[in-house]
Amino acid sequence: MGEELVYEVGIGLLPGIGNYLTRTLISYCGSAKQVWHSPPGKIEKIPGIGPTALNSLKHGKSVLKQAEIILAQAQKEEVQLLFYTHKNYPDRLKQIADAPTLLYYKGNCRLNQRKIVSIVGTRKCTPYGKEITEQIVKDLTKHQALIVSGLAYGIDIAAHRAATQYNLPTVGVMANGLDTIYPAVHRKIAEKMLDNGGLLSENTFGTKPDAHFFPARNRIIAGMADVTIIVESAIKGGTLITADIAHSYNKDIMAVPGAITSPVSAGCNYLIKSLKAAVYTELKDLEELLNWDLENGNSSTSKHDLHKYQAEDFTPEEFKIIRVLQEIKEEQIDTLSWKTQIPINQISSLLLGLEFKGVVKALPGKKFSLI
Template sequence: MTESELLYQLALSKIPRVGSKIAKHLISYCGSAEGVFKSKRGQLKNIPGIGGYLVQAITSFSEFDKAEIELTKAFEAGVDVLYFTHPEYPKRLKHIHDAPMIIYTRGLKKFNEDKVVAIVGTRSATKYGKHYTESLIEQIQGFKPVIVSGLALGIDITAHQAALANGLNTISVMANGIDMIYPAEHRGIARKIEDHGSLVTEYPMGTKPETHYFPMRNRIIAGLSDAVIVIEAAERGGALITAELANAYNREVFALPGDYDRKFSTGCNQLIKHHKANILTSIDDLVYYLNWDQNAPYTPYNDPMPSIPVDDLEPEEKNVVELLQKQLDGIHIDELSWQTHININKIAGILLNLEFKGLVKPLPGKKYQINRKFVR
């Protein structure tokens, strides 16, 4: 992918009402983010579901200079900007319906490891909650999970520190720009996290933390993980939002039970009572529900099978897939266009759509290859 295409991708993310779903829809018809902006008004109007407001917003967009400045700031700070289609974009996160179009990250990018677990809880953690967090991470150290949390006070920072102390990679998801560490006293830990994991945010450089950014941040915490563990939580709070989101994303949720009269056990107890979390009594609960096997060899995370089988593809998509199945080392886009009798611009959109669905992967030199593990 060229830097020019990344600029257009970033610009597309700046258009109001264009989220990841609409962006993918636009790109599948136009072939690329650059193609979206270079399409004529009439062409955009003919795209199903794209109304007059979006057509006007796209054709009148003029803030490419601001997007370029934003990219320059990120690159100068050693920050990677990953669009939804980037090969290093977290695979688990890609599968949630409201995944961010773009994430900013700095560090090792340990997103696709075999085991990834989020640990969250109240900012006003008790000594018991902190001790349990440290003990839990020490006990699961042998399974080598990546620990995800939010760099906040209380349980979050305890989870990051315990992960680092036990030689585990850890990911911090922030509700602000990577250059605006919040709270400020966690800057030292953030630097260590970069060396042993990643800082992640969907917000550009210079973005200050705002109250409404934190619930949005929580969906990334849940989306990156196989499971969310809530250690302590009051009746309301960000940890419960993360648990609710994890349930919506079909992630496992665990909660540490506590005495009924303890304020920061109320949220956990309610999650368990309403069957929104598995009760966490020991490490054995995690091992059982997550099917961990300490003796199993390490394998990187693989995408689950897509929900759309080949037989349910559009006719032109199916035609492309069938051709690629016959030539497993890949076919050049021009050859695909010639064999399918589909013009080059349209075939580019079809291939991108198949890439989104996980059926096709691009190769160097404008070749495309079937992703055999996804074909049914």
Template sequence: MTASDLFYTLALQRVEGVGDIMAKKLISHCGSAEGVFKTKSNQLAAIDGVGTTLLKNLKDQSVFDKANKEIAFIQNNNINVAYFQDENYPDKLKHCVDAPLVLFTAGNMNLKSRKIISIVGTRQITSYGMEFCKKLIEDLVPLNPVIVSGFAYGVDIVAHQLAMENNLQTIGVLAHGLNQIYPKTHKKYMAKMEQNGGFMTEFWSSANPDKENFVKRNRIVAGIAEATIVIESADRGGSLITANIANDYNRDVFAVPGRTTDKYSAGCNNLIKTQKANVLTSAADLIYILNWDIKEESKAVQKQLFVSLDNDEQKIYDYLLKTGKELMDIIALECEFPIYRISALLLNMELKGVIRPLPGKLFEAI
């Protein structure tokens, strides 16, 4: 967007009573943010939702001074701005009616034609949650997904750290402006994250990490991704809000099941029970439901001349060599493995390049 577009867009954001939905409605009607300020009041009054109070607020000249101050901050700190109609605005987020008018970003991120998943959960992550998250991200490496989270304590920072350890792009969606970081103890991760990913926010530099901002930013976490994964959650929490928003956006939601007696599995178990989330027991579940193609994404994963298979994998491979292509459920039945186990085994074998998936949950040996 041009400097003029940015100026008027920021000014429009500062008009009292203009949120993201109303701003887009006004821009659509007037052609641009500048056009909103230059359109006569009687014409603006014809727009649904525009009343006398809003017409009065659009005459407030102080919004232009505020816009200039924010532009100075953006320029002095090398902040990137993504306008909701621009190419650099996240594709999936564009389809969310209440998505931010603009996004401010810092770092080195590339979201075009990428697989993007959001990982959320409790701030009191347990060893169970840590181990599951670690295995999940490691198994997803061949697909090179972008890992999005909220840079908070617990599941968020664990997901970011694991993404960095596995050289995956990771993005922290913040509940405040880019002039600060919250929590301050996570400042040590910023430089490395900005090398491959970085930070994203809808909030101006004047915004503090207030409680309501965390709830608001959750819609970005849910809207930017193909799927939202809840690793662990109590029966209430921000991650459940994110999951509900993702459902409202018609996105896939996954939850990691846990024991009924575990406090931080209660939220996940309830999402599954109420059919608001798919059961996630391994990366294979995610790959299957999202219909991701490992072969297409990872040229590095090729069939090797000599591949090491464990006993269970060898049993499946021998069966497929004898029978040809077969349904996953039949493979599980004939090889005497439970479904949750067979999905993980088939994924590992696929990564080793000894089998390939076919449409209709079929698999065949290569």
């Protein structure tokens, strides 16, 4: 673990500097280390930098010692620290504005697999919910999808268990530090998941599973998947929060319908009725929603038109911009900068070049989209 990682971990420990501001700073300065060593006069000119953030950087070098301690524990615990510029950081998650800049990951599966499905639901699930969850996972063996959930009671742990049973990779996203398993009763399945999957958290070692960490955890579950499937959910609670988050990210949501008399199906039925979720009754529903049924054909109507542009026709930097705009319909230039890790002073000329090539177009509000 190199010197740069010390600065990457350290910047996340500074008060007044959150995930978005961290990415902005690195976009303008070039690296975490350069953020620490840039003169205050340069830093204060960066958009969004106020007195609190400036003061944190000026007087915050003491946190680098704390960062070194975290790195040492990570090495001891065999935990990878994935800064958002790391090649193994989940690409899908990187596309959302409030994504964590640092992830703690223990496991052996790739977080950028071609197909990723999140499965969540109520802690108080019914036998019907468990049965459906197992069937969904079993059917997904056809696509060798990565199964993501939250290691919680109920639907979450049913999804993880089914994935290990059918030898699919599965990742549990936790609201606490990776040095403890919560709930403790799921320790055995969590350890088994490390053989083909892993455990993931944005929280450092020693973090307790306090209530306010769970909604933040849910955004990771929603953000790193192609689709979130809600199996059973009450009309209020964490599962619907996850659905709302996925909806705000323009991510696909599916819900399993249930009896109108069942309290744990009320949330799913509501999502379907309000058109926030597509109905899941069989694997074909998911395949048609995500166009997985077309992947072996010659159709050019893929959801994101992923094959329209070829990497060899563009510079690496140009293609980074194209890949981001394929995932997001339109994006502001500042956000494009940190998502692509191209400095703001370079991305303007790259976008102009892509405009001349007829690939992108400028929109009001300093936004750009593919043509």
